[in-house]
Amino acid sequence: MDAAALPGPDATRVAVIGLGYVGLPLAVGFGRALPTLGFDINRARIDELKQHRDHTLEVSPEELAATTQLRFSADPADLAECNVFIVTVPTPIDDAKRPDLTPLESASRTVGKAIRPGGVAIFESTVYPGATEEVCVPIIERESGLRFNVDFYAGYSPERINPGDKQHRLESIMKVTSGSTPAAADFVDALYRRIITAGTHKASSIRVAEAAKVIENTQRDLNIALVNELSLIFHRLGIDTSEVLAAAGTKWNFLPFRPGLVGGHCIGVDPYYLTHKAQQIGYHPEVILSGRRINDGMGQHVAQRVVKLMTQRRVHAAQSNILVLGLAFKENCPDLRNTRVIDVVAELKSYNANVEVYDPWVSAEEARHEYGLDLVTELADGKYDAIILAVAHRQFVDLGIERIRALGTPECVLFDVKQTLPRAAVDDRL
Numbered sequence: 001m002d003a004a005a006l007p008g009p010d011a012t013r014v015a016v017i018g019l020g021y022v023g024l025p026l027a028v029g030f031g032r033a034l035p036t037l038g039f040d041i042n043r044a045r046i047d048e049l050k051q052h053r054d055h056t057l058e059v060s061p062e063e064l065a066a067t068t069q070l071r072f073s074a075d076p077a078d079l080a081e082c083n084v085f086i087v088t089v090p091t092p093i094d095d096a097k098r099p100d101l102t103p104l105e106s107a108s109r110t111v112g113k114a115i116r117p118g119g120v121a122i123f124e125s126t127v128y129p130g131a132t133e134e135v136c137v138p139i140i141e142r143e144s145g146l147r148f149n150v151d152f153y154a155g156y157s158p159e160r161i162n163p164g165d166k167q168h169r170l171e172s173i174m175k176v177t178s179g180s181t182p183a184a185a186d187f188v189d190a191l192y193r194r195i196i197t198a199g200t201h202k203a204s205s206i207r208v209a210e211a212a213k214v215i216e217n218t219q220r221d222l223n224i225a226l227v228n229e230l231s232l233i234f235h236r237l238g239i240d241t242s243e244v245l246a247a248a249g250t251k252w253n254f255l256p257f258r259p260g261l262v263g264g265h266c267i268g269v270d271p272y273y274l275t276h277k278a279q280q281i282g283y284h285p286e287v288i289l290s291g292r293r294i295n296d297g298m299g300q301h302v303a304q305r306v307v308k309l310m311t312q313r314r315v316h317a318a319q320s321n322i323l324v325l326g327l328a329f330k331e332n333c334p335d336l337r338n339t340r341v342i343d344v345v346a347e348l349k350s351y352n353a354n355v356e357v358y359d360p361w362v363s364a365e366e367a368r369h370e371y372g373l374d375l376v377t378e379l380a381d382g383k384y385d386a387i388i389l390a391v392a393h394r395q396f397v398d399l400g401i402e403r404i405r406a407l408g409t410p411e412c413v414l415f416d417v418k419q420t421l422p423r424a425a426v427d428d429r430l
């Protein structure tokens, strides 16, 4: 049984499937080096990209215009001309915090319909170890009628992009690669080396590469959970957590994590992919899930601390005016997905407070659609009984303490979730 030949370097035609925060920079990276098709099921996204606009702000209009070998399409028929399919679709969790593989399965069907002998399907979406070969490959086999590792091959190369980060870019972050056969692994590795200047790390198998990705974010989640738990303890002890961390951080091996809300598409989500797989095979993770519980409770904790401080000043939370500065899941970025600022807002609203949320970065329409929130666009001086600096967007830092204070009443409680403002200038912080 002769195995189909992998595409040669000059015959490689890449399709990137799913042009979000991850897929678009990748498509641009490949589009600079070789013929590339950017594919997305969302026609509006394709239309904006054809006009060189990227609402995620990861790629500038100039970069899009300069990427001459990149075309965009929402028509699956256009995938027929490609022989390498890189899947970068979302991998969310459902309401019960179980992996929702619907987009990944649907993208695998798309690949299965387009792939020809010698084709390679590479997955970048974050998954649990085994998902590529147990879930995606069988779908491709079924749709294409081709045999795995005989007629077509697979690879996994986890995404490491950091939205909003203009310093660590696709090209400058070392990329982990893997393939379903030794030759496929070499092919995938060489493909990425064409665009990643920081180099590649070829993992020994797809499952190793999948596991490596999911633990990157699990480790980060747990490290933040530890400092969040420390901040809960120190708050009860009347000690300022940032001051403790600054002191402890003078030791060379103390890790510089800070307390906060853990939101976004990755860190608060990916650990559930790993714990799901662990539970499937009869192991019930304790450390990982307790870290998740701590982090998921921080929004409520912030709101309760603010209400307590207001009550101590004889300001009733019900009908009070509270301003939340920032809704995005992190600073200087428009990404609203899985923002945990929403937990702060929900808890404050449960006290019947009037909560106003202001965020110059995010789309008002998306905030309404995703969270039923109408963002305010104007801030009134002297209005707010409490102000919560939830996200350290540079606009808020630039405002400065005096302008922020001027927005509040004389008794206004100012809470700094991100430890951005000087300690003495705020009433409390995490």
Ligand SMILES: NC(=O)c1ccc[n+]([C@@H]2O[C@H](COP(=O)([O-])OP(=O)(O)OC[C@H]3O[C@@H](n4cnc5c(N)ncnc54)[C@H](O)[C@@H]3O)[C@@H](O)[C@H]2O)c1
Residues within 6 Å of the ligand: 017, 018, 019, 020, 021, 022, 023, 039, 040, 041, 042, 045, 088, 089, 090, 091, 103, 104, 106, 107, 110, 124, 125, 126, 127, 159, 160, 161, 162, 163, 265, 266
């Ligand atoms: N955003 C990050 O910081 C980040 C970092 C590391 C890893 N990841 C992982 O990368 C993956 C993608 O994340 P993202 O942030 O780019 O998501 P995203 O929501 O920004 O973009 C996903 C895109 O895929 C499209 N899409 C959905 N289903 C599709 C389908 N069946 N066929 C074609 N297109 C489809 C959507 O229309 C959207 O444009 C996820 O697994 C995520 O966990 C994300």
